[in-house]
Amino acid sequence: MTTSHTSDTNGAAVPDGQDENVRAELSRLRESIDNIDAAVVHMLAERFKCTQQVGHLKANHHLPPADPAREARQIARLRELAENARLDPAFAEKLLNFIIAEVIRHHEQIADVAVTSDGSPPA
Numbered sequence: 001m002t003t004s005h006t007s008d009t010n011g012a013a014v015p016d017g018q019d020e021n022v023r024a025e026l027s028r029l030r031e032s033i034d035n036i037d038a039a040v041v042h043m044l045a046e047r048f049k050c051t052q053q054v055g056h057l058k059a060n061h062h063l064p065p066a067d068p069a070r071e072a073r074q075i076a077r078l079r080e081l082a083e084n085a086r087l088d089p090a091f092a093e094k095l096l097n098f099i100i101a102e103v104i105r106h107h108e109q110i111a112d113v114a115v116t117s118d119g120s121p122p123a
Contacts, residue, residue, distance in 0.1 A: 047099070048106070055107035059114035065107030071100050 058065060075093055082092035 044099075048103070051103045052106060052110070055103075055110040056114075058107055059111045065111055066104045074100070 055065070057063075075096055078092050078096045079089040082089040
């Protein structure tokens with residue numbers, strides 16, 4: 001037996017005969033999710049603009065790409081924020097660790113570019 005489906009305003013499948021109020025609420029919630037996703041992407045872009053500047057500053061002053069003490073403080077801070085927001089702190093930590101790894105990768109790339117062709121750091 002197959003169930004036929006129609007699409008809501010976002011193109012998602014909704015079983016035929018589904019209450020119109022349910023479809024409308026589902027659509028409204030999905031629109032909110034889409035808006036939040038867009039905001040998250042824009043916030044991450046802004047965050048990475050700042051961390052790129054940090055990477056250049058570190059490279060120019062011969063500082064290491066990673067700062068384990070700062071990272072540990074940030075993880076603890078984010079876990080507390082997550083708890084206060086009723087978000088799983090382990091999930092928040094995983095997300096931040098993923099972001100930190102990407103930032104360190106960027107900082108390493110910036111430091112590599114800052115090294116001149118003869119292997120010496122920039123003046």
